Amino acid sequence: MSHDKILPWPAISREELGNHKIFTLSRTVRRSPKGDREHAFFGLEAPDWVNVLAVTEEKQLILIEQYRHGTDCVTLEIPGGAVDRDEDPAEAGGRELEEETGYRPRQLELLGWVETNPAFLNNRCWTYLATGCSPDGKINFDPSEEIEVQLVDLSRFTELIQEGKIRHSLVVAAHDHLQRGISRGAPWVAEIFGRE
Secondary structure, eight states: OOOOOOOOOOEEEEEEEEEOSSOEEEEEEEEOTTSSOEEEEEEEEOOOEEEEEEEETTSEEEEEEEEETTTTEEEEEOSEEEOOTTOOHHHHHHHHHHHHHSOBOSEEEEEEEEESOTTTBOOEEEEEEEEEEBSOSOOOOOTTOOEEEEEEEGGGHHHHHHTTSOOOHHHHHHHHHHHHHHHTTOTHHHHHHSOO
């Protein structure tokens, strides 16, 4: 096994192949830092994403069910969406939660973020915990959205993943953020679970 330090590949050229609503497709030629080869890489530049683990005053998790065109099936997820240009991810989280469910949080706390797929995507997905959520907001679906809200006991979150009812990779990542917060005894654990 080589112990050489892995270095970035410098860009030689970049060509934009298409600019679409949710991503820009580009082709970038990069040279190995060892200088022995060049290779073309295709990438998608996309806005950051935000996911919200939203918990009601009654300690229920707010889930949404919607049809997803990429997989051609109905999925069970947590609220989320794209972060608008120059928008703070926390603001986007509160906005998406209200637009998709009609719920507004008393408090939002960052749980963590992941790179969605660094092989060809340049964006991040931010996960927020929204506590004290109440249904006093206004639903405002995008024209292409049809969403049903489901409230489930928070303890069912892990089971829904294990049963294959929740399959969205970024929702599974959000579950991991939640579990790591529980493991380290984050201050919100007592609030949402009623225990230290």
